[in-house]
Amino acid sequence: MAEIGLLAARLRVEERQLIEAFVRPDEAGSSYQAALLTPESLKLALRPSEPLPWKLIVQRGIITRELAALVALLNGSGVPTINRAATARLLSDRLALLRHLVFYGIPVPETIATYGETATLEAIAALGYPVLLQSVTVDPDFPSAAVTDLDAAEAIVEHRTTLGGEKAVLVQKLNPAVTRSLRLSIVGTSLVGIEERGDPVAEAPYALYGGDWTPFGQLAASLTARLGSGTYVIEVDESSDGLVVTGAGNLVDFRGLAAGGIDVAGAIAEFAREQLALNQVTDSSSAAGASHD
Secondary structure, three states, X not given: OOOEEEEOOOOOHHHHHHHHHHHOOOOOOOOOOEEEEOHHHOOOOOOOOOOOOOOEEEEOOOOOHHHHHHHHHXXXXXXXXXXXXXXXXXXXXXXXXXXXXXXXXXXOOOEEEEOOHHHHHHHHHHHOOOEEEEEOEOOOOOOOEEEOOHHHHHHHHHHHHHHOOOOOEEEEEOOOOOOEEEEEEEXXXXXXXXXXXXXXXXXXXXXXXXXXXXXHHHHHHHHHHHHOOEEEEEEEEEEOOEEEEEEEEEOOOOHHHHHOOOOHHHHHHHHHHHHHHHHHHHHHHHHHHHHHO
């Protein structure tokens, strides 16, 4: 049994890079065996009778409510995870994440939460085109949809509410003055990579960002102070008005960064080792306290 579980549906390029990164010895000569762990293979008792076999599990898929609950079960069974349960919950719940950012004064787009087809269309009209329609919680069955006119709005809203059964929707204003969208990759509390695309509405691929990291580093520091350490991406729009955070998610895809010479897998493995060391210290302290009692 591998010591590190890579929780994912299948083995991709990124997971292979992680397996290689974990097996490379660190400065102390420590290395770990990592392997794919599919969610479907897990059976987790609410009152476990024996310890689970993994030292740590790295969550590698898109975080949904179901996977966030799975992470919480793993943490409750004594297995540390990346990301931890609190971070996973925020990443799986778009509404909670946006409210969290608003509370701490971090700029986000104008957003309206609606709970019915009529209200959604009224919110779209109030915000004006273009808008982005998103499910309140991350759900692959309801992908985000950019809407640029009334006909498209009516068709998409009807499809999602009538055929798909979606009730709650986030209607988010897309700023037409946005010059580019960026994806900031965080490992631990460090900004390790930036990717960009020029059109926030079109599904254009991201490319490695070659400009000045300074303003994005400051934003990333503010966000990690609120979201905590972990491995996640922060989605940002840039315009003449400044930077606006549009969302965040688990750091799943990093092959573009790796192709650009950024060792994201190595950074994740190093962060995981740090978490393992912290967990060992916590376990030792707990054992010493119990012995003293």
